[in-house]
Amino acid sequence: MAQLAVGVDIGGTGIKGAIVDVESGALTSDRIKKATPEGGKPDDIAEVVVEIINELGMTNDEPIGICFPAVVKDGRTMSAANVSKKWIGFPAEDLFEKRLGRQIHFVNDADAAGFAEQQFGAAKGVDGLVIMTTLGTGIGTALINDGVLIVNAELGHIEIDGVDYETKASYAAKERDDLSWKHWAKRLQKYYSHLEAYLSPELFVVGGGISKQHEEFLPLLDLQAKIIPATLRNNAGIIGAAKLAADSKE
Known part of the structure; x- marks a missing residue:
């Protein structure tokens, strides 16, 4: 039988x-x-997560992974990107475990997406450094070096032009x-060129919902590393959170 787990991806505009x-x-x-509830406060988001998991109809046996747009350390959210500032320093993992009545695995959303792409997607089998970026409400990033996830890389927040x-x-x-696509690509070129200068990756992987329209902007970028x-x-966060939760049980 297949090994099953639940993945929940919390974002600034939607929870899936x-x-x-x-x-x-x-x-x-x-x-x-x-x-995502207006204001993005902890109790309101937790309520939606509980609703989603209840609607999925899982038993108490399957691991649950939840990913969130923040630096995550020891189950606490140490930043707050596009959600309430009440999450900063907040014991998020404890909140979800109390509301769900069971243990969960809690991770950064871009880390979950990057891990999923390394395990099952565009970065599978790639040696060296892979940088995953998610282009959405903000820019999430994940670093995978020789298949190993380096957590909490918040490279969407690098300062360029002040x-x-x-x-x-x-x-x-x-x-x-x-x-336009052309003008947006100019901004992306500046962003990815800075990342390339700092880290010299083997591969960039570009996610987020807009990646469905990658033909409109990726061919406009000129980088030494391949960018795909x-x-x-948009399922990457769900899949990565679920896989990390299952792995944590082994």
Whole structure:
């Protein structure tokens, strides 16, 4: 029988979850998605997560992984990207475990997505340094070196031209500033060129919902490293969180 786990991906605008076969990375249920509550406060988000897991109809045997847009240390959220500042320093893992009445595995959202792509997707079998970026409400990043995840790499927040550059190069920034693909690609070029100068990766993997339209902007970028779209798209966080939760039980 397939080994199953639940993955829940909390984002600034939406929260989604599904049951995952952690041996293949395939979703074995429909994906349930709900809007992130306005203000993004801890109790409100926890309530939505409980609703999603209840709707999935799991037993108490399957591992649960939850990923979140923050630096995660010892179960605490040490930052807050596009959610309430009440998450900063907050014992998030404890909150979810109390609300669910069971243990969970709690990780950074980009780390979960990057791990999923390394296990099942675009970065599978790649040696050297892979940088996964998720272009959405902000820019999430994950570093995988020779298959090993290096956690809590917040490279979306590097400062370029005096600003936190996710405010200029995220997909939300493209929409906010009504940028053409060409003009957005110029901002992405500056961002990825800085990452390449600092870290010399073998591969960039680009995720987030906008990666479905990768033909519109990735060919406009000129980098030494190969840059390719994620293959798991918006399910990567769910799959990675579930797989990490299952691995933590071994």
